[in-house]
Amino acid sequence: MKRIIHPPLDAHNRLRQPLTAGEQAVLSIFDQCLSPGWEIYIQPHLNGLRPDFVLLNPQVGIAVFEVKDWNLDAMRYFWTKDRNGVETLWAERDGKAFCIQADNPIPKVRLYRQEIYELYCPRLGYNSRPGRCDGWGAITAGVIFPFAAGSRVEPLLAPFLPKRDEEDYARYAPISGTEAVAAADLRRIFPESQRAHSRLMTNALADDLRGWLVEPDFSSTQREPLMLDRRQRSLAETRTETGYRRIKGPAGSGKSLVLAARAARLMNEGKQVLVVTFNITLWHYLRDLMVRGIDSPQRMNNVCLMHFHYWCKHVCYEAGWDARYHHLVRGGGRIVPGQRQVLLDDEIPALASEAVEQPGATKYDAILVDEGQDFHPHWWSALRKALVPGGEMMLVADATQDVYGTAKAWTDEVMQGAGFRGGWAQLDVSYRLPPAALKMAREFAQRFLPAETAQLPESEQGDLNLYPCTLRWVQCDKADATSVCADEFLALMRLTGRNGLANADITLLSEATSVGAKVSQLLEDRFRIRTLNTFSADNIEQRRQKMGFFMGDARVKATTLHSFKGWETRLLVIYVDAAADPKALALVYAGLTRLKRHTEGSWLTVVCSARELEAFGQTWPSYARPAVRRVNPGFGGG
Template sequence: MDDRLISPPLSQLQKLRQPLTAGERAVFQLFHRYLSKDWEIYLQPHLNGLRPDFVLLNPHGGIAVFEVKDWDLRAMRYFTKPGRYGPELWAERHGEEFSIQNQNPIPKVNLYKKEIFDLYCPRLQERAGWAAITAGVIFPFANTGDVKRLLSSFQQAQDRDEFEKYQPITGMDEISSGNLEAVFPESKRTGSRLMTADHASDLRGWLVEPDFSSTQRTPLVLDRNQLSLAESRTESGYRRIKGPAGSGKSLVLAARAARLANEGKCVLVATFNITLWHYLRDLIVRGLDAPEKFRNVRFTHFHLWCKHVCHDAGWDKEYENLWSNDPRGQRDALNYALPLLAEKAVALADFERHDAILVDEGQDYLPMWWNVLRKACKPGGEMLLVADATQDVYGTASSWTDEAMKGAGFGGRWAQLATSYRLPPEALRLARTFAETFLPKDAIDLPEAEQGSLDLYPCRLRWVQCSPDTASTVCSNEIQSLMRQTGKRLANADITLLTGDMTSGVDVVTRLEEEYKIYTVNTFGSDHRRRKMGFYMGDAKIKATTLHSFKGWESRLLVIYVPHAAHAQSLALVYAGLTRLKRSQEGSWLTVVSSAPELHEFGRSFPDYADGAAAIVT
């Protein structure tokens, strides 16, 4: 059994930040002794801020998540009581009754299972894949019958026998007798049509630090200005950094997060789009002293953070009641009602706060959201906001007035980054021209070329103007053209397609897959949120996503489709896309396919210009 993957390793279990309880030690011994070595054991895994007691993973058998409660049901009276939204868990001590619904293990494991399925194993089958995950509850010091009677009202009534197979509830009887089959009925499974090594890999990256490529293992390289910002804090703890695309804003944020994590600080990194997590995670890991320090960093986007805050307060029903089918009501809930509910939850005395909260792409946040997040920071902690108003793709940057900034805790000037280290020189020139031509003069922050550097970064810049009805054909042809040009110098997996909306993206990837058998990893479709969590640049397929979702990322091989550019946000989105090109001494390629008449003349300034009719010819 010594060759089993256990995380943290056996030698480190006595050094855990949160020591194992007696019950957790007993459960671990059961799993370690009786599970086959194909099952990996993760104790108190980070799981991006959620903290289940155990996660078990078998690439061929499935996934299991367990919540362990050391409760002695004889120490005080435990009972259920009707609540506003159904039964609630209560206790009585010394004649005083009090709610312990926020400690109820059934909602906890249900949340763990749902988020493993929704966010961290996005390639599991949409419906059937639910059965690949066991969510169990264990009371090592309570009689099994008593535990089941206490918790039975929180389980689903229909198909109870089948349901209990995937949500077992057990107690001291099974632990003391070593009855693994009762504790974990699916433990004997050696094969599954639902579970694969790819699914295990998706989840494993959130359970332990993955083995990054040599590039990702390279320490972060910062210039003098970036290093100064990353290694210091202001007297107040509040800092705001602005800079154009490619100037290293995310790099500074990641380096600061790594430094704080190395010091043992609890760091919350907040973004607006989910896909940015993967990029920031890769950067932060490169700045850590040791992989286990990654446990100190949690990633979230604002609305997911609000959801978790409400759950921690036991306000799941209040959260669910915010939503309506009216799109306008949904927007109001996201922008105002949900933040207000989260703000009330944060005010609870036992809310766990962070040593530092770092917000990337801050121009996408409303000042109200920032002010709610501030209340989750410990007194004397740090708050960092990095932003680029030029990439105002949601129309929120204008909310950050001078008065709003003062109300957000900031004083003095912005810290400024100016030099772009991402863009090849010729692409940088075109991006500056685009911003000067189409974006509001009072909002643009233009990238500057690195002084004294030689042009060692060749790039090909191509523009194809076409009609909307030929766009999918043109885009697929341009992608195939890139595949032919890259040869042995670049892999096809480096090609990334960015589209202005999901509809046009679906058209292109469908054509690629059905007509040319060129498969993609993409974020299009009704399950796009799940797909975003499965969007990794390390995937062997061609990448395809929206311009919104790729903001903050970078790639050497880009094909961008612009369906329209009639208003300020769509123009800012085009600018954001143009600045995603990553320079390389091996060369970079950017092709823009546009059916926006407003951009036709700008497109003619590209070194390689073609009209749609010529581009359709393969």
């Protein structure tokens, strides 16, 4: 029986957070000494928590461990009581004492144990004795110090341990030091590992937990080098005679991939690169692509990633025009809501266009613009002024995803005045979408989008049976949208823990921010499921949330269709409440094209309250129109 280890051992040299020497030693002991039924999860995503190790055996139990590579001789470690009489952990170096309670492993493993019991295995213990919930005995929460003697560690941490039932507690909360690690003494490190069976554990309970432990698809992808086909590689590795290049292609054809690969190549050459997007959330996606293409981590110092309006602010500040900028943004105290779009589309870019011409403005060897269909031509003109003579510019676009109605401004005449010669470089094949989802996206575009701007994705030859997917459409009234979305979200959670699916890959997209916020709150309040979301009613907080949105976060995701443009995932719920105008329809299309193909399957559920799309939804492989849906309060996963 081959042991399950996530991430797999052959991927450990490419982990974004390499294992410490102590963690390597502990992993070796676990792998060599545990019976084959024990699964090992390394730095798992646990709904926002990141323990060093979680061990799982469906027949025996669960264990969570923190590993501390502390050298107790490097500093003086001690505990003292704070002003409230609470014990806290401190250290002293060079005569200066400082609190390290935040690094105290005892509260951490105690929290891990509590949340595994209460949140991630909520049914644990129900199958033991009638009327009792004694599932705590199935969970070990231990701390390991590979380089510190246990005889020194134990008194240091003693004040933070419970005083009752010490012998029994020690069995389920072992603290071990260098003696046990050096001897590979698994009995001391993890006493419960000697069990062969526990009446408290079942396969179903293990399934509850696995969805939180399996490495998200995004994290495993990050370890792989950028993969480009011949056409994409040609565009990424060459420049035109003028240095200007424009690329168009449908969703999933690799436009952002080419842009990131080109940026990485230029960064490797020592060039200074500016990458500009419209959406704030796209930064993380592009940055993570670039990381996979650079030859040294230091190369990331050669790139600036900004959304367009942040660049405008940046160049105004560089010119010393911060007062002018803020006066304009605030409208001299007289701005009204109707002026906001003019301010964003015209007035701020005009000021930036003037500011970038001032002495000392930062210039770049290359400027690359993603999601170019969202830009106005005069924005591009402003950016051109930040290019060094003989520099390089790239624009990538998909007019089919014209969610702001700006793509029609990019006429051939305008393009010639923007520095471009010749036609567009074209990408046609979608490498993102599974064939069944691609078919539905094409049908949607043909049915609802303008033929003159629609560029439909083509499938890769021979991929028909390689990438299975499950497509579901649920039509509902707006009054039921929150409960239906939550229910469908939870249904996807029942799929995780196998086939490479993790809860952290599940994403809810809702342009109706009120619905998105309510679903996020419902998941948090009723199921204690934390979401990484961008639905704050406060504009400043919402902007901060967007800045922090990235798929590598350990939590489940919830954001708007606008903010998810450019991203992709295998587990997706989309809520659609509007489809009455071209922009709304383009946004729905953009959402339908966010599904990522995988040989082990992908899942897309559309929850729709827009009557205009009901007939289209009825053509999907799975269609439902429940009278009223309620979230299942007894959900436990598995």
